[in-house]
Amino acid sequence: MDLTDEQFKFELEHLPVRLLHFLAKGRIHRHFRLGKRRLIQFFLSLPEEQLRTIKQDLHRIVKADQDKKELRKSLQDFRKKSHLPSHLPPDRTHSARRQEEEKAFSSLTLENILEGIGIPEPTTFLPDPWQTEAVEHLAHSDVIVSAPTGSGKTYVAIEAIKQAMAANQTVIYTSPLKALSNTKFMEFSQIFGSEQVGILTGDRRDNPHAPLLIMTTEILRNLLYDAASGEIDLRLHTLGLVILDESQYLADPERGVVWEETIILCPGQTKLLLLSASIGNPQELSQWLASIRPLSCRLIRHTKRSVPLRGLYLHPSGPLVPLFQSQDIAQGKDFAFHPETKRFMNEYEARYFGRR
Numbered sequence: 001m002d003l004t005d006e007q008f009k010f011e012l013e014h015l016p017v018r019l020l021h022f023l024a025k026g027r028i029h030r031h032f033r034l035g036k037r038r039l040i041q042f043f044l045s046l047p048e049e050q051l052r053t054i055k056q057d058l059h060r061i062v063k064a065d066q067d068k069k070e071l072r073k074s075l076q077d078f079r080k081k082s083h084l085p086s087h088l089p090p091d092r093t094h095s096a097r098r099q100e101e102e103k104a105f106s107s108l109t110l111e112n113i114l115e116g117i118g119i120p121e122p123t124t125f126l127p128d129p130w131q132t133e134a135v136e137h138l139a140h141s142d143v144i145v146s147a148p149t150g151s152g153k154t155y156v157a158i159e160a161i162k163q164a165m166a167a168n169q170t171v172i173y174t175s176p177l178k179a180l181s182n183t184k185f186m187e188f189s190q191i192f193g194s195e196q197v198g199i200l201t202g203d204r205r206d207n208p209h210a211p212l213l214i215m216t217t218e219i220l221r222n223l224l225y226d227a228a229s230g231e232i233d234l235r236l237h238t239l240g241l242v243i244l245d246e247s248q249y250l251a252d253p254e255r256g257v258v259w260e261e262t263i264i265l266c267p268g269q270t271k272l273l274l275l276s277a278s279i280g281n282p283q284e285l286s287q288w289l290a291s292i293r294p295l296s297c298r299l300i301r302h303t304k305r306s307v308p309l310r311g312l313y314l315h316p317s318g319p320l321v322p323l324f325q326s327q328d329i330a331q332g333k334d335f336a337f338h339p340e341t342k343r344f345m346n347e348y349e350a351r352y353f354g355r356r
Helices: 005-013 017-024 036-045 048-081 092-106 110-114 129-137 153-166 178-192 217-228 234-238 247-251 256-265 282-292 339-353
Strands: 142-146 170-175 197-201 204-206 212-216 239-244 271-276 297-301 312-314 320-322
Touching: 005 036, 005 048, 017 036, 017 048, 110 320, 129 142, 129 153, 129 297, 142 153, 142 282, 153 170, 153 178, 153 239, 153 271, 170 178, 170 217, 178 197, 178 204, 178 212, 212 217, 217 234, 217 256, 234 239, 239 256, 247 256, 247 271, 256 282, 271 282, 282 297, 312 339, 320 339
Parallel strands: 142 271, 142 297, 170 212, 170 239, 197 212, 239 271
Antiparallel strands: 197 204, 312 320
16 A cells, blocks of 8 residues: 555554554554554654555555445445334343443442552561462572562562571572662662672672672673683672562563573572562473573462552543452453543543544
8 A cells, every 4th residue: 555654644543542553563562552642653663664564454454444334334325225223222131231230330439449558557477378488499499489569579589588698698689670779779788787788780889799789680691691701700609599580571572681691691509589470471481490400490379469459540631530340450350441431531532533
C-alpha cells in the first residue's frame, strides 16, 4: 500500500489502540506499555523496509474494517426492504443478567480500593516455611526464589548473607539499577554496620574491600571477565554467595546477556541466589542453572501475595475511579473494566479520536 507519511500517520491515528498493539507485536519492544501517541511515534521512526510491511498489514486491517461496514450496511438495507427492525432485540435474559452484574460491580467505590492502606499493627515476626526452606538449601545448592513483591524475598537475602559472613565468606549483592544499589547499600549498612558493607557502581566506590559488596550486575560481570582473563581479584577466592536481585532481567533482549554471562562465569564454589517477582519460566531457569553449574539448583515458589495489588484509573480531567470490576488483582486472572472506567475511556476516545 503506497501511502505518504501524512496519510500513514492519519490512518494510524484513526485506528483503535488494540489494533495499533496488534501492528506493534513483534516489532516494538514492550509495546503493551505504550499509549497511542507513543506507538505512532515509534511506527514513524522505523526503517523504510519495516514501514513497507506495516503499511501492507495496515491496508489489510482497513480493508477488513471497510468490508465489515459494507456488510453491516447491506444487512440494514435488506432489513428495510424486508420490513424487519434495524436492530434485532437483544437476549433479555442475557441483558438483564448483565445489568445486574454491572450494578453490583458499580458498588465498588474508591473507598473500597483504598481500604486497608496504612501502617499495620506491629506483630511478632515469624518467617514463612518457604523463606526458611530457601535459606536452608543455600547451604549446599543454588536457589531461585520466585515470589510476589512484598512477600519477603529480602529476608531470605539477609539470612543468606548472615550465613555466608559467619563462614568468613565474601558476599556480592547485585541489582540492575544504580538507584536500587544505593538503596540496598544504605539498608544493609544499617543492618550489618557500615564497616561491613561496600558499594561499587559506575560512579561510586566506597569501602571496596568489605565482606559484603553491593554493585550493579554489569560491574560483577566485568570483575568476572577480569578473573577469566587472568587478572584475578582476590575477593573471588573467598566469594561464597552472589545474590542476583530482579533476575527476570535474564529475559531482557538488551541486558539479559549480562545476567547470563555473570551466572556462567561465577566461580564453582559460589552459591547463587536469584530473586524475582516476575520470572515467567522459573522451572526452566532452574534446570538450566543445574545443567551449567557444579551445584544443584532448588526452586522456591511462593504465589500468595502478602500485599494486595489493586488497580485505579486516573482520567486526564482529574477523576480517580476503580480500574477493574474486582477489588484485588489476582495473578493469572482475566479482568473486566469497571463500568465507570469504561465510560471515561469511551468519552476520551470519542473526544480525541472521534470514536463512539
